[in-house]
Each structure stands twice: as structure tokens, then as C-alpha cells.
Amino acid sequence: MNFFYVFNGKSFKQLALIITTAFFAAWFLYVGNIIHVPAFSTKDGPKAIYKGEKDLALTFNIGWGDEKAEPILDILKKENVKSATFFLSGSWAERHPDLVTRIVKEGYEIGILGYNYEDYTELEEQKITQDLAKAQVAFKKLNVTNIKLVRAPTGHFDQKTLKVANRLGYTVVHWSLDSKDWTNPGVEEIIKNASHAKKGDILLFHASDSAKQTAVALPQIINDIKRKNLKLVTVSAMMANAETITNEIK
Structure with missing residues (x-):
């Protein structure tokens, strides 16, 4: 500001x-x-949330794969984690309606991870609009109609992404702490990366099949969070009733 x-x-x-x-x-x-919730933004325009004032948000990206999502849901249930946000690609959701239903039934929040895995910074506004609209249709067919959050599929976004998302009624969500589980650096390294979590962080994990070590690391990460007395919330809960600061996105 x-x-x-x-x-x-x-x-x-x-x-x-x-x-x-x-x-x-x-x-x-x-x-x-x-000010409460830091955000990236266009100048005087729509914002992308990346951090909160308090509590902690676990977020999981799922773009493809058949094997890793269910074990992670099992771990969250076993560890009594009631709040998390899953960013799902529309194409993955279409292929795994039962898992989408389970995510909703167990009380977790769903955000859109586009439809196809494309870098939005390399697309024109029309193409971004088409990709998000296609994902929107896919989720509506699965009776998931209250989605308010979007995450850029590759994590890269610019003014075009923010404008399109805002026009479609979505808030773009980034993250403040990356577990780097997608690089498969080893269970201990993922735990170490996540150990830096503090109040207000939005923590990035993946539940696609490419993240082969996340499920093994997750129980200790959750226990560490509990020892810090950090409350786990959805991204929407973190955003609720909060003001924002902005960093301009070119």
C-alpha cells in the first residue's frame, strides 16, 4: 500500500x-x-492472498494421479485434522468424483487448480478464462458449487490471472511457506521445511502422485503444528473479516 x-x-x-x-x-x-492478510495485487485491483494474521492453513494441490490423495485423506482423518484446503484441477476431479465427494463430506475446503496444468502467465486472458470456466463446469457437475478460491496451476500468475479470477468471482491464493514436497527431497527434509511454519502461514503440500514422500512426512508435521498450539483453519476462514496489504504484480 x-x-x-x-x-x-x-x-x-x-x-x-x-x-x-x-x-x-x-x-x-x-x-x-x-493490517491482517498480506496479498499480492494489481495496483488498485484484485488481490492474491498468501498469508494470514493468525492460525495456519494446510493446502494441498492435486493435478493428477490415482495413488496419493486417498492416503493423505486417511492421515488427516487419523490425526483429527478437521480443516484443510484442497486445490483440485478440474480434469482430476472429473476422473475422481468419489474422492471429491469424500473431501467435501469430511469437511475440507475445495479450491480450483485450473482445469489443465498450464502456466497462466503464458496464456492470454481469454485462454485463462476458458480454463477456469471449464473447471467451473466440471465441479458443478459434481455438485460442488460454492468454490471461491483459485490457485494458479503452476503457481505462476500475473495481472491477467488476477483480473480473470476476480471477474469470475474468485480470489487467487498463493502460499507463504513451501514444503517442497514436490521435489521429493526426502521425508526429513520435507519435515524440516514445514517446521518453519508459524501463525498466519499458508503451507503448500501436494497430493498428486508426483509427491511420493508427503504422506510419510505428514503425521510428524501435524504433530509439530499441534505442539506449537497453532490452530488449523481453511484458507477462507483465515481470510474472513481480515484487511489486506498489497504488493503490486506487474
């Missing part, structure tokens, strides 16, 4: 200028300290 002030030196004495400037500088710092 940027503030620009123009003072006419002919109209103000030097002392008044100094006092006024100091006042606004102090106000800027004060505002920066009370």
Missing part, C-alpha cells in the same frame, strides 16, 4: 512540512502494523 503526498513549499513553512511528513510516516507504519 503506497501513499503519495504533494506539498507546496510556498504554502507551508519548513517546520510545518517536517511535522506533517513525520505524521504521515508514523501513520504509514501504524497502518502497516494493523
Whole structure:
């Protein structure tokens, strides 16, 4: 959030200028300290949430695969995790309606991970719109109609993505902490990466088949979070009743 002030030196004495400037500088710092949910944004435009003020949000991307999603859901159930957000590609959801139903039934939040796995920064607005609209139709056919969140399939987004998502009624969600489970660096490394989680973080995991070590690492990660007394919430709950700060996206 940027503030620009123009003072006419002919109209103000030097002392008044100094006092006024100091006042606004102090106000800027004060505002920066009370804002709640950091976000990327276009200038004066739609925002992409990447961090909250408190609590912790576990998020899972699923774009393809038949093997990893169900074991992760089993672990969340076993560890009594009631809140998490799953970003699902429309094409994956079409192929796995039973798992989509289970995610909804067990109380987890669903966000859209596009339809196809495409880099939105390389697409024109029309193509982004078509991809999200196709995903929207896929979820409606599965009776999932209350989706409010979108995550760019590759994690890369720009002004076009934010504008299209906003036009379709979605908020783009990024993350503040990446477990890097998608690189399969080893269970201990995933646990170590996630151990940096603190209040307000949106933590990124994957439940696609390419993330082969996530399910093994997850129980200890959840236990570490509980030991920190961090409450697990959905991204929507983290966003609720919160103001935002913005970093301009070119």
C-alpha cells in the first residue's frame, strides 16, 4: 500500500512540512502494523492472498494421479485434522468424483487448480478464462458449487490471472511457506521445511502422485503444528473479516 503526498513549499513553512511528513510516516507504519492478510495485487485491483494474521492453513494441490490423495485423506482423518484446503484441477476431479465427494463430506475446503496444468502467465486472458470456466463446469457437475478460491496451476500468475479470477468471482491464493514436497527431497527434509511454519502461514503440500514422500512426512508435521498450539483453519476462514496489504504484480 503506497501513499503519495504533494506539498507546496510556498504554502507551508519548513517546520510545518517536517511535522506533517513525520505524521504521515508514523501513520504509514501504524497502518502497516494493523493490517491482517498480506496479498499480492494489481495496483488498485484484485488481490492474491498468501498469508494470514493468525492460525495456519494446510493446502494441498492435486493435478493428477490415482495413488496419493486417498492416503493423505486417511492421515488427516487419523490425526483429527478437521480443516484443510484442497486445490483440485478440474480434469482430476472429473476422473475422481468419489474422492471429491469424500473431501467435501469430511469437511475440507475445495479450491480450483485450473482445469489443465498450464502456466497462466503464458496464456492470454481469454485462454485463462476458458480454463477456469471449464473447471467451473466440471465441479458443478459434481455438485460442488460454492468454490471461491483459485490457485494458479503452476503457481505462476500475473495481472491477467488476477483480473480473470476476480471477474469470475474468485480470489487467487498463493502460499507463504513451501514444503517442497514436490521435489521429493526426502521425508526429513520435507519435515524440516514445514517446521518453519508459524501463525498466519499458508503451507503448500501436494497430493498428486508426483509427491511420493508427503504422506510419510505428514503425521510428524501435524504433530509439530499441534505442539506449537497453532490452530488449523481453511484458507477462507483465515481470510474472513481480515484487511489486506498489497504488493503490486506487474
